[in-house]
Amino acid sequence: MQSNYFQQLTQHLQQQGTGTPQLILDLEHYQHNLDYVQSHLPEQLQPRLVVKSLANLQLLKLASDKLNTQRFMVFHLPHLAEIIQTFKQADILLGKQMPIHAVERFYQAAINLDHPPYIQWLIDDLGRLQQYLQLAQWFNICLNVNIEIDVGLHRGGVQNSQQFLALLKLIQQHSAHLKLTGLMGYDAHVAKLPKILKSAEKSYQQSQQSYQQYIDIIRQQFPNLWHENLCFNGGGSPTFIQHCQQSVCNDLAFGSLLLKPGDFDLANLAKLQYTLWIATPVLKVLRHSQLPGLEVLNHLPHKYKALFIYGGYWQANYIYPEKSKPHGLYGRSSNQEMLLVPKFCEIDRDDYVFLRPTQSEAVIPQFAQLYAYAQGKFEAWDNFRE
Structure with missing residues:
Protein backbone atom coordinates (compact mmCIF):
# COMPACT_ATOMS: atom_id res chain seq x y z
CA MET A 1 0.00 0.00 0.00
CA GLN A 22 -10.08 0.65 15.43
CA LEU A 23 -10.48 -2.21 12.98
CA ILE A 24 -10.85 -0.72 9.51
CA LEU A 25 -12.37 -2.37 6.44
CA ASP A 26 -11.60 -0.85 3.03
CA LEU A 27 -15.04 -1.35 1.54
CA GLU A 28 -14.00 -0.78 -2.09
CA HIS A 29 -11.31 -3.45 -1.78
CA TYR A 30 -13.80 -5.87 -0.21
CA GLN A 31 -16.22 -5.31 -3.08
CA HIS A 32 -13.37 -5.84 -5.55
CA ASN A 33 -12.65 -9.22 -3.95
CA LEU A 34 -16.32 -10.19 -4.10
CA ASP A 35 -16.35 -9.33 -7.81
CA TYR A 36 -13.22 -11.43 -8.35
CA VAL A 37 -14.68 -14.45 -6.56
CA GLN A 38 -17.99 -14.17 -8.40
CA SER A 39 -16.22 -14.07 -11.76
CA HIS A 40 -14.18 -17.22 -11.01
CA LEU A 41 -16.80 -19.49 -9.45
CA PRO A 42 -17.99 -22.15 -11.92
CA GLU A 43 -21.69 -22.97 -12.05
CA GLN A 44 -21.27 -26.44 -10.52
CA LEU A 45 -19.62 -25.09 -7.34
CA GLN A 46 -21.92 -23.62 -4.72
CA PRO A 47 -20.16 -21.02 -2.51
CA ARG A 48 -20.26 -21.50 1.26
CA LEU A 49 -19.21 -18.56 3.46
CA VAL A 50 -16.97 -19.33 6.44
CA VAL A 51 -18.52 -17.36 9.29
CA LYS A 52 -15.54 -17.35 11.69
CA SER A 53 -13.47 -15.50 9.08
CA LEU A 54 -16.20 -12.95 8.33
CA ALA A 55 -17.66 -12.63 11.82
CA ASN A 56 -19.79 -9.58 11.12
CA LEU A 57 -23.36 -9.59 9.82
CA GLN A 58 -22.79 -6.74 7.36
CA LEU A 59 -19.77 -8.50 5.86
CA LEU A 60 -21.79 -11.69 5.53
CA LYS A 61 -24.84 -9.93 4.07
CA LEU A 62 -22.76 -8.22 1.39
CA ALA A 63 -21.11 -11.51 0.45
CA SER A 64 -24.41 -13.42 0.58
CA ASP A 65 -26.11 -10.94 -1.74
CA LYS A 66 -23.21 -10.67 -4.19
CA LEU A 67 -22.62 -14.41 -4.46
CA ASN A 68 -26.29 -15.34 -4.22
CA THR A 69 -25.80 -17.82 -1.42
CA GLN A 70 -27.14 -18.57 2.03
CA ARG A 71 -24.78 -21.46 2.56
CA PHE A 72 -22.60 -20.97 5.63
CA MET A 73 -19.90 -22.89 7.43
CA VAL A 74 -20.08 -22.32 11.20
CA PHE A 75 -17.37 -23.17 13.73
CA HIS A 76 -18.74 -21.57 16.91
CA LEU A 77 -22.14 -22.30 18.46
CA PRO A 78 -23.05 -18.66 19.27
CA HIS A 79 -22.45 -17.80 15.59
CA LEU A 80 -25.00 -20.47 14.69
CA ALA A 81 -27.74 -18.54 16.48
CA GLU A 82 -26.79 -15.30 14.69
CA ILE A 83 -26.98 -16.96 11.27
CA ILE A 84 -30.31 -18.67 11.95
CA GLN A 85 -31.91 -15.43 13.11
CA THR A 86 -30.67 -13.40 10.13
CA PHE A 87 -30.73 -15.74 7.14
CA LYS A 88 -34.07 -17.54 6.96
CA GLN A 89 -33.00 -19.87 4.14
CA ALA A 90 -29.63 -20.71 5.65
CA ASP A 91 -27.96 -24.01 4.83
CA ILE A 92 -25.47 -24.47 7.69
CA LEU A 93 -22.57 -26.90 7.69
CA LEU A 94 -20.60 -27.21 10.90
CA GLY A 95 -16.89 -26.76 10.22
CA LYS A 96 -15.82 -28.79 13.24
CA GLN A 97 -17.37 -31.36 15.50
CA MET A 98 -19.53 -29.98 18.29
CA PRO A 99 -19.31 -31.68 21.71
CA ILE A 100 -22.52 -33.54 22.43
CA HIS A 101 -23.39 -31.26 25.37
CA ALA A 102 -23.24 -28.23 23.07
CA VAL A 103 -25.58 -29.92 20.58
CA GLU A 104 -27.95 -30.89 23.39
CA ARG A 105 -28.08 -27.31 24.65
CA PHE A 106 -28.74 -26.07 21.13
CA TYR A 107 -31.78 -28.33 20.68
CA GLN A 108 -33.12 -27.48 24.12
CA ALA A 109 -33.14 -23.82 23.02
CA ALA A 110 -34.29 -24.59 19.47
CA ILE A 111 -37.75 -25.53 20.70
CA ASN A 112 -38.66 -21.84 20.60
CA LEU A 113 -37.42 -21.22 17.05
CA ASP A 114 -40.04 -20.08 14.52
CA HIS A 115 -38.69 -22.33 11.78
CA PRO A 116 -36.46 -25.42 11.99
CA PRO A 117 -32.98 -24.57 10.67
CA TYR A 118 -31.23 -26.75 8.11
CA ILE A 119 -28.03 -27.86 9.83
CA GLN A 120 -25.48 -30.45 8.79
CA TRP A 121 -23.67 -31.68 11.89
CA LEU A 122 -20.08 -32.77 11.25
CA ILE A 123 -19.18 -36.35 12.24
CA ASP A 124 -15.63 -37.68 12.40
CA ASP A 125 -15.85 -41.16 13.93
CA LEU A 126 -18.20 -43.90 15.07
CA GLY A 127 -18.19 -42.92 18.74
CA ARG A 128 -19.36 -39.40 17.95
CA LEU A 129 -22.03 -40.64 15.57
CA GLN A 130 -23.37 -42.94 18.30
CA GLN A 131 -23.56 -39.95 20.67
CA TYR A 132 -25.53 -37.97 18.08
CA LEU A 133 -27.82 -40.93 17.44
CA GLN A 134 -28.70 -41.19 21.13
CA LEU A 135 -29.45 -37.47 21.23
CA ALA A 136 -31.66 -37.72 18.12
CA GLN A 137 -33.56 -40.60 19.69
CA TRP A 138 -33.98 -38.65 22.94
CA PHE A 139 -35.41 -35.59 21.16
CA ASN A 140 -37.20 -37.76 18.57
CA ILE A 141 -35.68 -35.85 15.66
CA CYS A 142 -33.69 -36.73 12.54
CA LEU A 143 -30.21 -35.22 12.46
CA ASN A 144 -28.48 -34.32 9.21
CA VAL A 145 -24.93 -35.65 9.37
CA ASN A 146 -22.00 -34.72 7.19
CA ILE A 147 -18.95 -36.97 7.42
CA GLU A 148 -15.48 -35.46 7.68
CA ILE A 149 -12.97 -37.30 5.50
CA ASP A 150 -9.20 -36.96 5.74
CA VAL A 151 -7.93 -35.96 2.29
CA GLY A 152 -4.35 -35.38 3.42
CA LEU A 153 -4.43 -32.78 6.18
CA HIS A 154 -4.39 -35.47 8.91
CA ARG A 155 -6.33 -33.40 11.44
CA GLY A 156 -8.92 -36.07 12.07
CA GLY A 157 -11.87 -37.45 10.19
CA VAL A 158 -12.31 -40.77 8.39
CA GLN A 159 -8.97 -42.16 7.17
CA ASN A 160 -9.94 -45.42 5.50
CA SER A 161 -12.85 -47.26 3.92
CA GLN A 162 -13.36 -49.49 6.96
CA GLN A 163 -14.09 -46.48 9.20
CA PHE A 164 -16.26 -44.96 6.49
CA LEU A 165 -18.33 -48.12 5.98
CA ALA A 166 -19.02 -48.38 9.71
CA LEU A 167 -20.47 -44.86 9.74
CA LEU A 168 -22.59 -45.42 6.64
CA LYS A 169 -23.98 -48.70 8.02
CA LEU A 170 -25.04 -47.03 11.27
CA ILE A 171 -26.75 -44.21 9.37
CA GLN A 172 -28.50 -46.76 7.15
CA GLN A 173 -29.70 -48.77 10.15
CA HIS A 174 -31.19 -45.70 11.86
CA SER A 175 -32.76 -43.76 9.00
CA ALA A 176 -35.48 -42.39 11.28
CA HIS A 177 -32.94 -40.44 13.30
CA LEU A 178 -29.90 -40.00 11.04
CA LYS A 179 -29.68 -38.72 7.48
CA LEU A 180 -26.50 -38.54 5.42
CA THR A 181 -26.23 -35.11 3.81
CA GLY A 182 -22.68 -35.24 2.45
CA LEU A 183 -18.95 -35.13 3.04
CA MET A 184 -16.42 -32.50 4.09
CA GLY A 185 -12.75 -32.73 3.14
CA TYR A 186 -10.53 -29.79 4.12
CA ASP A 187 -7.34 -29.50 2.06
CA ALA A 188 -5.39 -26.61 3.65
CA HIS A 189 -2.21 -28.70 3.50
CA VAL A 190 -2.14 -28.33 -0.30
CA ALA A 191 -0.93 -24.72 -0.12
CA LYS A 192 1.20 -25.11 2.99
CA LEU A 193 3.32 -28.19 2.32
CA PRO A 194 6.94 -27.30 1.45
CA LYS A 195 7.58 -27.90 -2.25
CA ILE A 196 10.54 -30.08 -1.38
CA LEU A 197 8.07 -32.60 0.09
CA LYS A 198 5.36 -32.40 -2.55
CA SER A 199 4.19 -29.90 -5.13
CA ALA A 200 0.87 -28.17 -4.60
CA GLU A 201 -0.38 -29.63 -7.90
CA LYS A 202 0.37 -33.21 -6.89
CA SER A 203 -0.94 -32.72 -3.36
CA TYR A 204 -4.20 -31.31 -4.71
CA GLN A 205 -4.61 -34.17 -7.20
CA GLN A 206 -4.09 -36.74 -4.47
CA SER A 207 -6.59 -35.04 -2.16
CA GLN A 208 -9.16 -35.01 -4.96
CA GLN A 209 -8.56 -38.68 -5.77
CA SER A 210 -9.05 -39.55 -2.12
CA TYR A 211 -12.27 -37.53 -2.02
CA GLN A 212 -13.59 -39.27 -5.14
CA GLN A 213 -13.00 -42.70 -3.60
CA TYR A 214 -15.34 -41.87 -0.72
CA ILE A 215 -17.98 -40.52 -3.10
CA ASP A 216 -17.78 -43.74 -5.10
CA ILE A 217 -18.30 -45.86 -1.99
CA ILE A 218 -21.59 -44.11 -1.25
CA ARG A 219 -22.79 -44.32 -4.85
CA GLN A 220 -21.83 -47.95 -5.40
CA GLN A 221 -22.38 -49.59 -2.01
CA PHE A 222 -25.12 -47.50 -0.38
CA PRO A 223 -27.54 -46.52 -3.18
CA ASN A 224 -30.31 -45.91 -0.66
CA LEU A 225 -28.18 -43.16 0.95
CA TRP A 226 -27.23 -41.63 -2.39
CA HIS A 227 -29.13 -38.66 -3.80
CA GLU A 228 -28.26 -35.79 -6.12
CA ASN A 229 -28.43 -33.17 -3.35
CA LEU A 230 -25.59 -34.60 -1.29
CA CYS A 231 -23.19 -31.84 -0.24
CA PHE A 232 -19.57 -32.58 -1.14
CA ASN A 233 -17.79 -29.73 0.58
CA GLY A 234 -14.14 -28.96 0.09
CA GLY A 235 -11.57 -26.28 -0.26
CA GLY A 236 -10.94 -23.23 1.75
CA SER A 237 -9.34 -19.95 0.79
CA PRO A 238 -5.85 -21.39 0.02
CA THR A 239 -7.22 -23.82 -2.62
CA PHE A 240 -10.05 -21.67 -3.97
CA ILE A 241 -8.50 -21.31 -7.43
CA GLN A 242 -7.69 -25.02 -7.80
CA HIS A 243 -11.28 -25.95 -7.01
CA CYS A 244 -12.60 -23.37 -9.46
CA GLN A 245 -10.46 -24.92 -12.19
CA GLN A 246 -11.36 -28.54 -11.49
CA SER A 247 -13.02 -30.19 -8.50
CA VAL A 248 -14.91 -33.33 -7.53
CA CYS A 249 -16.76 -31.19 -4.97
CA ASN A 250 -20.00 -29.30 -5.51
CA ASP A 251 -19.72 -27.06 -2.45
CA LEU A 252 -16.77 -24.71 -1.84
CA ALA A 253 -16.06 -23.07 1.53
CA PHE A 254 -14.06 -19.86 1.83
CA GLY A 255 -14.02 -16.64 3.83
CA SER A 256 -10.55 -15.29 4.59
CA LEU A 257 -9.68 -14.65 0.95
CA LEU A 258 -12.41 -12.00 0.81
CA LEU A 259 -10.47 -9.98 3.42
CA LYS A 260 -6.99 -11.27 2.49
CA PRO A 261 -5.19 -11.04 5.84
CA GLY A 262 -1.44 -11.61 5.84
CA ASP A 263 -1.48 -15.41 6.07
CA PHE A 264 -3.18 -15.49 2.67
CA ASP A 265 -0.44 -13.81 0.66
CA LEU A 266 -0.39 -16.73 -1.77
CA ALA A 267 0.57 -16.65 -5.43
CA ASN A 268 -2.82 -17.93 -6.58
CA LEU A 269 -4.59 -15.16 -4.61
CA ALA A 270 -2.33 -12.36 -5.84
CA LYS A 271 -5.13 -10.49 -7.62
CA LEU A 272 -7.15 -10.08 -4.45
CA GLN A 273 -6.72 -6.84 -2.50
CA TYR A 274 -5.89 -6.20 1.16
Missing part, protein backbone atom coordinates in the same frame (compact mmCIF):
# COMPACT_ATOMS: atom_id res chain seq x y z
CA GLN A 2 1.25 3.51 -0.76
CA SER A 3 2.15 5.93 2.03
CA ASN A 4 -0.34 8.54 0.87
CA TYR A 5 -3.15 6.01 1.41
CA PHE A 6 -2.33 5.75 5.10
CA GLN A 7 -1.65 9.46 5.41
CA GLN A 8 -5.12 10.20 4.06
CA LEU A 9 -6.63 7.52 6.30
CA THR A 10 -4.88 9.13 9.27
CA GLN A 11 -6.42 12.51 8.44
CA HIS A 12 -9.90 10.99 8.24
CA LEU A 13 -9.41 9.14 11.53
CA GLN A 14 -8.26 12.33 13.25
CA GLN A 15 -11.47 13.98 12.06
CA GLN A 16 -13.92 11.10 12.58
CA GLY A 17 -12.14 8.40 14.60
CA THR A 18 -12.68 7.26 18.16
CA GLY A 19 -9.17 8.01 19.45
CA THR A 20 -8.84 4.32 20.33
CA PRO A 21 -7.68 1.31 18.29
CA THR A 275 -8.98 -5.00 3.00
CA LEU A 276 -8.35 -5.08 6.74
CA TRP A 277 -6.28 -2.76 8.97
CA ILE A 278 -5.83 -2.08 12.64
CA ALA A 279 -5.41 1.67 13.19
CA THR A 280 -4.10 2.75 16.57
CA PRO A 281 -3.09 6.20 17.89
CA VAL A 282 0.43 7.19 18.89
CA LEU A 283 0.55 8.14 22.58
CA LYS A 284 4.19 9.19 22.98
CA VAL A 285 7.19 9.88 20.76
CA LEU A 286 10.73 9.52 22.16
CA ARG A 287 13.92 10.56 20.38
CA HIS A 288 15.20 7.02 20.89
CA SER A 289 14.37 3.93 22.88
CA GLN A 290 15.53 3.71 26.48
CA LEU A 291 16.07 0.34 28.10
CA PRO A 292 15.78 -0.07 31.91
CA GLY A 293 19.19 -0.87 33.40
CA LEU A 294 20.98 -0.06 30.14
CA GLU A 295 20.88 3.74 30.29
CA VAL A 296 24.50 3.78 29.08
CA LEU A 297 23.14 2.99 25.61
CA ASN A 298 21.32 6.34 25.57
CA HIS A 299 24.58 8.06 24.59
CA LEU A 300 25.12 5.94 21.49
CA PRO A 301 23.96 6.99 17.99
CA HIS A 302 20.40 5.84 17.24
CA LYS A 303 18.84 5.00 13.87
CA TYR A 304 15.34 4.75 15.29
CA LYS A 305 13.05 6.77 17.47
CA ALA A 306 10.53 5.12 19.74
CA LEU A 307 6.76 5.35 19.80
CA PHE A 308 4.35 4.08 22.40
CA ILE A 309 0.99 3.18 20.88
CA TYR A 310 -2.49 2.58 22.25
CA GLY A 311 -2.64 -1.20 22.64
CA GLY A 312 -0.50 -3.69 20.78
CA TYR A 313 0.53 -7.33 20.54
CA TRP A 314 -2.22 -8.10 18.04
CA GLN A 315 -1.94 -11.01 15.63
CA ALA A 316 -0.92 -8.51 12.96
CA ASN A 317 2.12 -7.03 11.26
CA TYR A 318 3.11 -3.35 11.33
CA ILE A 319 2.64 -1.80 7.88
CA TYR A 320 2.84 1.97 8.37
CA PRO A 321 5.03 3.87 9.09
CA GLU A 322 7.27 1.83 6.81
CA LYS A 323 10.07 -0.16 8.45
CA SER A 324 8.41 0.11 11.86
CA LYS A 325 8.86 -2.80 14.24
CA PRO A 326 8.47 -3.76 17.92
CA HIS A 327 11.57 -3.47 20.08
CA GLY A 328 13.22 -6.88 20.39
CA LEU A 329 14.61 -6.29 23.90
CA TYR A 330 11.96 -4.06 25.46
CA GLY A 331 9.30 -6.72 24.84
CA ARG A 332 5.75 -6.82 23.58
CA SER A 333 2.76 -5.20 25.27
CA SER A 334 -0.98 -5.35 24.70
CA ASN A 335 -1.37 -2.10 26.67
CA GLN A 336 1.27 0.34 25.36
CA GLU A 337 3.59 -1.33 22.87
CA MET A 338 6.94 0.26 22.06
CA LEU A 339 7.50 0.61 18.35
CA LEU A 340 10.73 1.59 16.60
CA VAL A 341 10.42 3.81 13.52
CA PRO A 342 13.18 5.31 11.34
CA LYS A 343 14.77 8.36 12.91
CA PHE A 344 13.60 10.78 10.22
CA CYS A 345 10.03 9.47 10.05
CA GLU A 346 7.58 12.36 10.48
CA ILE A 347 5.11 11.16 13.07
CA ASP A 348 3.72 12.79 16.19
CA ARG A 349 1.35 12.06 19.04
CA ASP A 350 -2.26 11.49 17.90
CA ASP A 351 -1.07 10.30 14.50
CA TYR A 352 -1.89 6.70 13.62
CA VAL A 353 0.07 3.50 13.19
CA PHE A 354 -1.38 0.79 10.93
CA LEU A 355 -1.14 -2.98 11.16
CA ARG A 356 -2.34 -5.70 8.83
CA PRO A 357 -3.95 -8.69 10.59
CA THR A 358 -2.50 -12.08 9.76
CA GLN A 359 -5.87 -13.79 10.35
CA SER A 360 -9.30 -12.20 10.37
CA GLU A 361 -10.80 -14.87 12.63
CA ALA A 362 -8.26 -14.08 15.37
CA VAL A 363 -8.59 -10.30 15.21
CA ILE A 364 -12.24 -9.49 14.46
CA PRO A 365 -13.53 -10.80 17.84
CA GLN A 366 -11.11 -8.49 19.67
CA PHE A 367 -12.98 -5.43 18.40
CA ALA A 368 -16.58 -4.52 19.13
CA GLN A 369 -17.02 -2.91 15.73
CA LEU A 370 -15.64 -2.96 12.24
CA TYR A 371 -15.38 0.47 10.59
CA ALA A 372 -16.23 0.28 6.90
CA TYR A 373 -14.21 2.94 5.12
CA ALA A 374 -15.32 4.34 1.75
CA GLN A 375 -14.95 7.77 0.12
CA GLY A 376 -13.41 9.25 3.25
CA LYS A 377 -16.25 8.19 5.56
CA PHE A 378 -16.60 5.49 8.21
CA GLU A 379 -19.62 3.37 9.07
CA ALA A 380 -19.57 1.26 12.24
CA TRP A 381 -20.68 -2.38 11.90
CA ASP A 382 -21.06 -4.54 15.01
CA ASN A 383 -18.86 -7.66 15.12
CA PHE A 384 -19.74 -11.03 16.60
CA ARG A 385 -18.12 -10.94 20.04
CA GLU A 386 -18.50 -14.44 21.47
